[in-house]
Amino acid sequence: xxxxxxxxxxxxxxxxxxxxxxxxxxxxxxxxxxxxxxxxxxxxxxxxxxxxxxxxxxxxxxxxxxxxxxxxxxxxxxxxxxxxxxxxxxxxxxxxxxxxxxxxxxxxxxxxxxxxxxxxxxxxxxxxxxxxxxxxxxxxxxxxxxxxxxxxxxxxxxxxxxxxxxxxxxxxxxxxxxxxxxxxxxxxxxxxxxxxxxxxxxxxxxxxxxxxxxxxxxxxxxxxxxxxxxxxxxxxxxxxxxxxxxxxxxxxxxxxxxxxxxxxxxxxxxxxxxxxxxxxxxxxxxxxxxxxxxxxxxxxxxxxxxxxxxxxxxxxxxx
Amino acid sequence: xxxxxxxxxxxxxxxxxxxxxxxxxxxxxxxxxxxxxxxxxxxxxxxxxxxxxxxxxxxxxxxxxxxxxxxxxxxxxxxxxxxxxxxxxxxxxxxxxxxxxxxxxxxxxxxxxxxxxxxxxxxxxxxxxxxxxxxxxxxxxxxxxxxxxxxxxxxxxxxxxxxxxxxxxxxxxxxxxxxxxxxxxxxxxxxxxxxxxxxxxxxxxxxxxxxxxxxxxxxxxxxxxxxxxxxxxxxxxxxxxxxxxxxxxxxxxxxxxxxxxxxxxxxxxxxxxxxxxxxxxxxxxxxxxxxxxxxxxxxxxxxxxxxxxxxxxxxxxxxxxxxxxxxxxxxxxxxxxxxxxxxxxxxxxxxxxxxxxxxxxxxxxxxxxxxxxxxxxxxxxxxxxxxxxxxxxxxxxxxxxxxxxxxxxxxxxxxxxxxxxxxxx
Numbered sequence: 214x215x216x217x218x219x220x221x222x223x224x225x226x227x228x229x230x231x232x233x234x235x236x237x238x239x240x241x242x243x244x245x246x247x248x249x250x251x252x253x254x255x256x257x258x259x260x261x262x263x264x265x266x267x268x269x270x271x272x273x274x275x276x277x278x279x280x281x282x283x284x285x286x287x288x289x290x291x292x293x294x295x296x297x298x299x300x301x302x303x304x305x306x307x308x309x310x311x312x313x314x315x316x317x318x319x320x321x322x323x324x325x326x327x328x329x330x331x332x333x334x335x336x337x338x339x340x341x342x343x344x345x346x347x348x349x350x351x352x353x354x355x356x357x358x359x360x361x362x363x364x365x366x367x368x369x370x371x372x373x374x375x376x377x378x379x380x381x382x383x384x385x386x387x388x389x390x391x392x393x394x395x396x397x398x399x400x401x402x403x404x405x406x407x408x409x410x411x412x413x414x415x416x417x418x419x420x421x422x423x424x425x426x427x428x429x430x431x432x433x434x435x436x437x438x439x440x441x442x443x444x445x446x447x448x449x450x451x452x453x454x455x456x457x458x459x460x461x462x463x464x465x466x467x468x469x470x471x472x473x474x475x476x477x478x479x480x481x482x483x484x485x486x487x488x489x490x491x492x493x494x495x496x497x498x499x500x501x502x503x504x505x506x507x508x509x510x511x512x513x514x515x516x517x518x519x520x521x522x523x524x525x526x527x528x529x530x531x532x
Numbered sequence: 533x534x535x536x537x538x539x540x541x542x543x544x545x546x547x548x549x550x551x552x553x554x555x556x557x558x559x560x561x562x563x564x565x566x567x568x569x570x571x572x573x574x575x576x577x578x579x580x581x582x583x584x585x586x587x588x589x590x591x592x593x594x595x596x597x598x599x600x601x602x603x604x605x606x607x608x609x610x611x612x613x614x615x616x617x618x619x620x621x622x623x624x625x626x627x628x629x630x631x632x633x634x635x636x637x638x639x640x641x642x643x644x645x646x647x648x649x650x651x652x653x654x655x656x657x658x659x660x661x662x663x664x665x666x667x668x669x670x671x672x673x674x675x676x677x678x679x680x681x682x683x684x685x686x687x688x689x690x691x692x693x694x695x696x697x698x699x700x701x702x703x704x705x706x707x708x709x710x711x712x713x714x715x716x717x718x719x720x721x722x723x724x725x726x727x728x729x730x731x732x733x734x735x736x737x738x739x740x741x742x743x744x745x746x747x748x749x750x751x752x753x754x755x756x757x758x759x760x761x762x763x764x765x766x767x768x769x770x771x772x773x774x775x776x777x778x779x780x781x782x783x784x785x786x787x788x789x790x791x792x793x794x795x796x797x798x799x800x801x802x803x804x805x806x807x808x809x810x811x812x813x814x815x816x817x818x819x820x821x822x823x824x825x826x827x828x829x830x831x832x833x834x835x836x837x838x839x840x841x842x843x844x845x846x847x848x849x850x851x852x853x854x855x856x857x858x859x860x861x862x863x864x865x866x867x868x869x870x871x872x873x874x875x876x877x878x879x880x881x882x883x884x885x886x887x888x889x890x891x892x893x894x895x896x897x898x899x900x901x902x903x904x905x906x907x908x909x910x911x912x913x914x915x916x917x918x919x920x921x922x923x924x925x926x927x928x929x930x931x932x933x934x935x936x937x938x939x940x941x942x943x944x945x946x947x948x949x950x951x952x953x954x955x956x957x
Contacts, residue, residue, distance in 0.1 A: 283611075283614035283615065283618055284614065284618075284637055284639065285618065286617055286618040286620075287637065287638050287639060287838075288637075288638075366782060366783065367783055367786055370781055370782075370783035370786050371778055371779065371781050371783070371787075372721055372778070372783075372786065372787055372790060372792065373783065373786065377719075377721075388779075389781075390781035390782055390783070391779045391780075391781045391931045391932075392932075473604075476782065477604070477782060479782060479924075479927050479931070480780075480781075480927045480928070480931040480932055481924045481925070481927040481928040481931065481932060481934075482920070482924045482927075493920075496607070496611050497607070497916065497917075497920075498610075498630065498633065498911075498912075498916030498917070498919065499916045499917060500614065
């Protein structure tokens with residue numbers, strides 16, 4: 214047995230592997246270890262997205278055409294063709310839930326952007342206690358949605374704290390939880406309160422990355438604060454602002470825990486969002502997963518179209 | 533390079549070690565070797581005592597408690613059970629309030645021959661037996677049975693010189709007296725006679741007390757649009773329209789704890805909050821109306837899925853779950869109501885309740901349990917959407933003040949159609 218050759222073989226194998234990576238690295242002009250790291254990260258990301266996004270999406274596409282329920286381990290699943298689609302097109306409750314979701318998006322997105330921008334500007338210019346204030350404001354985003362929503366519900370009750378102040382001012386108590394429109398307003402308010410802090414962080418980062426020389430130049434040229442804000446700050450914040458608008462729109466269209474916590478879809482189911490209705494159909498006592506898959510698909514299409522339109526109109530990728 | 537490799541190797545080995553030791557689910561088992569593992573789905577704090585007692589009696593069986601949050605109406609627990617079963621996990625005992633629906637769908641084992649021979653079955657009230665029976669067959673046991681009963685604010689009743697109501701007429705008289713006296717709390721909030729918060733589980737008392745019924749005995753048709761039921765919904769709505777009850781807004785017991793409600797139909801779970809709110813209150817059974825004073829029977833059921841590979845062991849676990857020993861352990865901390873109604877008379881149980889301040893509340897509940905029955909529209913087992921249709925209609929009547937006859941007629945049509953369709957399938 215030639216011990217010298219045996220000892221040399223592992224080294225030779227390592228040499229060949231290093232050689233392949235080395236060749237890739239030379240082609241890409243990066244070190245082999247970088248190739249290994251990036252390749253590994255891409256592979257992990259690919260596995261993650263496949264398992265948690267692409268596979269469920271394909272599964273959803275299949276279930277849309279079946280009568281699959283959560284009890285299908287006991288009863289066979291049948292192909293039903295377009296029956297679930299037919300049900301969806303005639304389901305007035307689903308249509309009303311879609312309308313509610315649109316109302317939440319249209320009402321909450323401008324408010325979120327305005328509130329987040331105001332908070333970001335305030336925190337950007339404050340010189341004392343900035344880190345502490347940032348944490349305190351961001352705590353609203355970190356609080357569990359259901360727990361904080363239940364507190365909101367108690368505050369907004371007919372004889373809750375908010376109405377006690379309203380009543381003290383001599384005004385009639387507001388029907389936050391007993392009227393459909395006011396209920397939707399309550400959900401929008403809670404959604405804005407809960408999510409504005411997240412977008413504040415995005416805008417704060419944008420403000421920190423601004424070119425101070427431009428602001429100074431505008432100031433020297435005699436521009437007032439409002440002119441500087443509109444003509445210097447906003448254009449530089451445009452990418453961050455667009456991101457906030459697009460992501461908050463997607464979130465608002467998918468609104469769910471806020472509805473559960475504040476109104477539970479009431480009164481009489483009039484404040485249900487489409488996500489609320491979809492989860493009720495899919496995981497409620499009926500567990501009509503096949504039908505819920507159709508609702509999920511249409512929600513996906515709606516969100517996709519709206520997002521693409523937003524990006525196109527605002528020329529998002531040109532930035 | 534060598535250091536990085538060593539660090540990576542050490543991390544991987546540590547992770548492997550942790551993974552091999554950490555159990556996948558919460559378990560209250562002891563350290564001895566077991567031949568059988570029983571998978572039980574429920575709340576850990578409700579099952580720990582029973583598990584400890586069971587594993588002592590059956591050392592060859594290890595109980596694996598799969599903790600499940602309850603959620604709204606048990607939704608989270610039900611979702612977890614279905615997802616576990618549909619992914620192939622074998623469950624041996626599961627917690628439900630949807631036992632009838634599961635039994636009808638073939639999920640649960642028929643336990644009629646076994647449970648009917650157990651001593652507790654003779655002691656179960658008629659409401660408890662209704663909970664665990666479907667088409668004459670028994671699919672499980674029921675525990676933690678509770679009801680609403682009448683909490684009354686002594687301070688408010690004293691102001692109008694009224695006694696705790698015994699009949700529905702007394703309730704109406706109290707309502708008129710409060711309104712005539714223009715009573716307000718110390719903070720200037722209006723005072724009401726009663727409240728209809730709590731969903732249909734709480735409001736069905738008012739329908740039954742007024743002589744109405746929710747379903748026909750066969751559960752094939754709803755009666756929520758019948759003249760007596762409409763009269764009951766109108767009775768409730770008139771309270772709200774006259775300012776004798778607040779609109780239902782989902783804030784549940786807030787008005788009661790504010791001292792705004794004279795007569796609050798709610799359960800033993802409200803006792804501690806009422807004491808903390810420093811209310812001067814008493815408790816009694818619900819007032820009697822033309823239809824009696826039946827309320828919905830609360831509680832949960834435990835059954836054995838047909839897929840269980842350890843039905844004998846699971847049955848023994850159910851026996852332990854409803855045993856006196858388990859109930860006593862639970863009730864020492866005021867956590868639960870005894871499964872066996874006969875235990876309400878047990879001196880040791882009474883002493884334990886007295887220690888945590890719950891004796892009076894439990895004695896009232898004992899009386900009310902004799903007048904408690906199964907509520908179909910809380911967990912309808914033929915057409916599940918019926919609960920949503922009914923609750924939305926109830927909300928429309930008690931919040932939006934919609935016309936009761938028209939609203940309930942629409943809901944009844946939806947429910948009847950749904951039941952008819954589901955019965956064919």
